[in-house]
Amino acid sequence: MAKNLLRGAAIELIKSAEMMQARSDKTRITGGKIAFVPTMGFLHEGHLSLMRKGRNLCDELIVSIFVNPTQFAPGEDLDSYPRSLERDLELCEKNGVNAVYEPPDGQLYPDGFQTYLTLDDLPHHLCGLQRPIHFRGVATVVAKLFNIVKPHWAIFGEKDFQQVQVIKRMAKDLNYDIEILTGPTVREADGLAMSSRNAYLNDRQRKDAVCVHKSLLNAQEQVNSGERDAQKILEQAVEFIKSFDGTDIDYIKICNPETLEDVEAIEGPVLMALAVKFDKTRLIDNMTIGV
Ligand code: AMP
Numbered sequence: 574m575a576k577n578l579l580r581g582a583a584i585e586l587i588k589s590a591e592m593m594q595a596r597s598d599k600t601r602i603t604g605g606k607i608a609f610v611p612t613m614g615f616l617h618e619g620h621l622s623l624m625r626k627g628r629n630l631c632d633e634l635i636v637s638i639f640v641n642p643t644q645f646a647p648g649e650d651l652d653s654y655p656r657s658l659e660r661d662l663e664l665c666e667k668n669g670v671n672a673v674y675e676p677p678d679g680q681l682y683p684d685g686f687q688t689y690l691t692l693d694d695l696p697h698h699l700c701g702l703q704r705p706i707h708f709r710g711v712a713t714v715v716a717k718l719f720n721i722v723k724p725h726w727a728i729f730g731e732k733d734f735q736q737v738q739v740i741k742r743m744a745k746d747l748n749y750d751i752e753i754l755t756g757p758t759v760r761e762a763d764g765l766a767m768s769s770r771n772a773y774l775n776d777r778q779r780k781d782a783v784c785v786h787k788s789l790l791n792a793q794e795q796v797n798s799g800e801r802d803a804q805k806i807l808e809q810a811v812e813f814i815k816s817f818d819g820t821d822i823d824y825i826k827i828c829n830p831e832t833l834e835d836v837e838a839i840e841g842p843v844l845m846a847l848a849v850k851f852d853k854t855r856l857i858d859n860m861t862i863g864v
Contacts, residue, residue: 583671584662584665584666584670584671584672584673585671585672585673586662586672586673586675587672587673587674587675588674588675588676588677588680589676589680590676590680590681590721593635593672593674593721593722594720594721594723596672597633597635597721597722597723597724598723600632600633601723605631605632605633606630606631606632606633606725606726607631607632607633607634607635607722607723607724607725607726608627608628608630608631608633608634608635608724608725608726608727608728609627609634609635609636609637609718609719609722609724609726609727609728610623610624610627610634610635610636610637610727610728611636611637611639611714611715611718611727611729612636612637612638612639613638613639613640613641613654613769614638614639614640614655614656614657614658614661614675614769615654615655615656615657615661615769615772616657616660616661616664616665616769617759617767617768617769618759618767619730619732619756619758619759619766619767619768620636620664620730621664621668622730622756622757622759623728623729623730623756624636624665624668624669624670624728625668625669626728626754626756627726627728627754628668628669628670630726631725631726633671633672634669634670634671635670635671635672635673635674635722635724636665636670636672636673636674637673637674637675637676637718637722638658638661638673638674638675639674639675639676639681639714639718640654640656641681641710641711641714642678642682642710643682643689643706643709643710643713643714644706644707644708644709644710644711644714645707645710646704646705646706646707649704650770650773650853653773654769655769655770655772655773658675661673674718674721674722681714681717688713689709689710689712689713690709690712690713690716690743691709691712692708692712692739692742692743692746694832694833695708695735695738695739695742695832695833696708696709696735696739698735698826698828698833698834699734699735699824699826699828699833699846699848700735700823700824700848700857701735702823702824703823703824703848708735708736708739711736711739711740712739712740712743715727715740715743716743716747716749719744719749719751724751725751725752726751726752726753726754727740727744727751727752727753727754728754728755728756729753729754729755729756730755730756730757730758730759731755731756731757731758731859732758732759732766732767732768732857732858732859733857734830734844734846734859735833735846737753737755738830738831738833740753741753758858758859760786763783764783764786764787764790765779765782765783765785765786765856766785766786766856766857766858768856768857770854770855770856771856773853773854774851774854778819778851778852778854781817781818781819781820781851782851782856784813784814784816784817784820784849785814785847785849785856785857785858786858786860787813788810788813788814788825788847789845789847789858789859789860789862790860791809791810791813792806792809792810792827792845792860792862793860793862795809796839796862796863796864800839801838801839801840801864802837802838802839803827803835803836803837803838803839803843804837806827806839806845807825807826807827810825810845810847811825814847814849819851819852820849820850820851821849821850821851822847822848822849822850823847823848823849823850823855824846824847824848825845825846825847825848826844826845826846826847827839827843827844827845827862828843828844828845828846829843829844830842830843830844830861839862839863839864840863840864841863841864842861842862842863843861843862843863844859844860844861844862845859845860845861845862846858846859847859
């Protein structure tokens with residue numbers, strides 16, 4: 574087990590699945606409780622908020638850093654995804670993480686790998702419309718990470734709302750003895766949801782990107798003013814986002830938060846979710862709106 578001696582601190586950097594499993598077995602045998610935050614690295618305050626939530630629950634806080642190739646389609650940003658391991662380790666250490674599991678490329682998908690997890694319905698909505706293999710990759714890697722890290726709690730961000738639903742469903746369907754917890758979306762001062770991908774935005778795009786969150790706030794205002802027709806609210810949101818040059822809407826939906834199926838009339842809490850491209854940078858956001 575490679576101690577992260579660079580920092581001279583207690584945090585451990587673990588590269589091997591077997592060593593991670595052995596560490597978690599040892600924690601569990603002595604009655605220790607494990608909380609787990611899976612990430613793709615390039616950490617920001619959104620990730621750190623989930624770590625702090627885990628820290629308050631457990632004896633051992635584990636973070637994984639792995640840019641999972643199976644959730645990227647050819648032509649997506651797998652190769653350019655930002656990475657900053659040294660800085661990430663410092664942030665983990667400062668936030669009370671006991672160990673970081675960072676498998677080398679190839680370890681989780683060795684030659685001959687052929688077992689994937691698919692869900693029947695949830696992946697066919699929202700992000701799955703444009704990214705048909707994405708949630709197969711997410712469910713598969715999270716199941717593998719659960720088997721490697723063996724946590725009691727796993728904590729995910731509501732920014733990726735559909736991901737949370739997929740993982741909750743997968744954990745329930747496969748009887749994982751793990752409690753899935755969530756943390757609210759952490760935003761920049763102007764409302765933009767924090768994301769590792771925000772680093773791709775140029776100054777102009779960064780300024781305009783606030784329209785993604787603003788469209789959700791506008792929708793709630795319309796509901797507050799008495800509008801109940803989801804289609805009308807969506808049309809206004811599309812018009813608003815298109816008024817920013819160079820935006821390309823992947824999807825924008827008002828849907829049932831459990832099934833993710835479209836909702837026509839807003840009669841209670843519903844999920845509004847969208848993905849907008851600024852050139853090649855695809856940003857997502859969501860908010861529960863309703864009466
Ligand atoms: P990622 O590294 O983007 O795969 O994200 C790892 C975890 O952090 C996922 O559970 C995300 O939902 C969560 N996360 C990412 N951005 C935010 C944010 N702005 N607020 C809260 N959680 C977030």
